[in-house]
Amino acid sequence: MLVVETSGPGETEALGADLAMRLRDGDIVLVRGDLGSGKTTLVRGAARALGVTDPVTSPTFSIGHRYRGASLTVSHLDLYRLAGLGDEDPGLLADYLGAGRIAFVEWPAGDSEELSDARVRITLTHQGGDRRRIEVME
Numbered sequence: 183m184l185v186v187e188t189s190g191p192g193e194t195e196a197l198g199a200d201l202a203m204r205l206r207d208g209d210i211v212l213v214r215g216d217l218g219s220g221k222t223t224l225v226r227g228a229a230r231a232l233g234v235t236d237p238v239t240s241p242t243f244s245i246g247h248r249y250r251g252a253s254l255t256v257s258h259l260d261l262y263r264l265a266g267l268g269d270e271d272p273g274l275l276a277d278y279l280g281a282g283r284i285a286f287v288e289w290p291a292g293d294s295e296e297l298s299d300a301r302v303r304i305t306l307t308h309q310g311g312d313r314r315r316i317e318v319m320e
């Protein structure tokens with residue numbers, strides 16, 4: 183496990199970029215942490231490093247975005263609004279996961295079987311001001 187403290191969004195993006203270099207086709211990365219802890223910021227840094235040039239923003243009208251990266255599709259899911267739903271459609275995540283894709287999942291819901299395959303788990307914690315503690319489990 184890697185534990186890092188960052189002191190601003192740029193450092194968190196850079197950590198995301200470092201992590202991205204160790205990711206492989208089909209990987210799922212779960213990104214946990216309180217509101218505003220920097221989950222999307224970290225994913226943005228990772229997506230940039232994977233060759234995404236479109237702006238990386240939080241999904242609002244759907245559960246996720248898919249971006250074209252240099253050699254893979256980069257999926258970015260935010261399941262925050264799913265958290266309260268007991269019976270989610272089992273096929274809901276299928277378009278975002280699997281071969282040819284690397285998927286980052288904010289607010290991974292409960293115990294979805296598809297997400298239990300995640301290879302990397304990240305947890306961000308507020309440390310006051312712009313400081314964040316970031317734990318990476320690979």
Ligand SMILES: Nc1ncnc2c1ncn2[C@@H]1O[C@H](COP(=O)(O)OP(=O)(O)OP(=O)(O)O)[C@@H](O)[C@H]1O
Nearest residue numbers: 188189190191194217218219220221222223312314
């Ligand atoms: N060290 C830091 N790392 C990341 N973001 C930081 C840091 N310091 C300050 N920030 C700011 O905190 C905010 C983090 O927002 P971001 O959307 O990345 O969080 P989030 O965890 O995805 O939130 P949400 O739960 O709403 O999806 C941004 O405004 C960013 O500029």
Ligand SMILES: [Mg+2]
Nearest residue numbers: 221222240288
């Ligand atoms: Mg977010």
